[in-house]
Amino acid sequence: MKRNHTNKQMSFLRMFSVVMCLLLVVPAMANAQGKADFAGSWAFNESKSKMGDSGRRFGGGDFVVKQEANLLSVERSFNDQSFTSKYTLDGKESVNSFGRGESKSTAKWSDDGKSLTIVTKMNFNGTERISTQVWTLNDAKTLSIVSTRQNRDGDNVTTTMVYDKK
Structure with a gap:
C-alpha cells in the first residue's frame, strides 16, 4: 500500500514537472518565433x-x-x-x-x-x-x-x- 502511494506521488511530480516546463518553454518559443x-x-x-x-x-x-x-x-x-x-x-x-x-x-x-x-x-x-x-x-x-x-x-x-x- 505504501509503495502504491509513493508511485502516485512520483507520477504526480513527473507530471507537474512536465506541465511547468511546457508553461515556461512554449511561450518563450512562440515569442522567439513571432514577429x-x-x-x-x-x-x-x-x-x-x-x-x-x-x-x-x-x-x-x-x-x-x-x-x-x-x-x-x-x-x-x-x-x-x-x-x-x-x-x-x-x-x-x-x-x-x-x-x-x-x-x-x-x-x-x-x-x-x-x-x-x-x-x-x-x-x-x-x-x-x-x-x-x-x-x-x-x-x-x-x-x-x-x-x-x-x-x-x-x-x-x-x-x-x-x-x-x-
Missing part, C-alpha cells in the same frame, strides 16, 4: 528622442498602428487632416499617396522578427529621395524608430524617435 506587434496608439516622447538638426518636421507626432498578418497601417494626423500609409509585410512594394505625389516602400522583417525596416523612395521636384526607418519595440510599451533620410544637400540625416504606448 514584433506594433499595433496600438503611440505618443511621441520628445525627451527620449534624438532629433538632431531635423526637428519635428519629419515625424515625431502621435500615430495609430494597425497590424494584420501581412499589412501594417499607420494613421497620422496633422493640422486637422489625417492620412494613412499602408505597408505590405511580405517584401513587396507598397505605394502611398501624399500631398506632393506618391511614395514607394518595401518593408522587411529582421531575421529574428524583432524589428521591421521600411525603405521608402519619393520624388521631390525631379530628385529621388530615399529614407529608411527601422522600427523596434524596446519593450511592450516603448517603440523606437531610427530614421535615415537625405536632406536637401543629399547628406544623410539620422534621427531616433521614441514613442510610448497610450
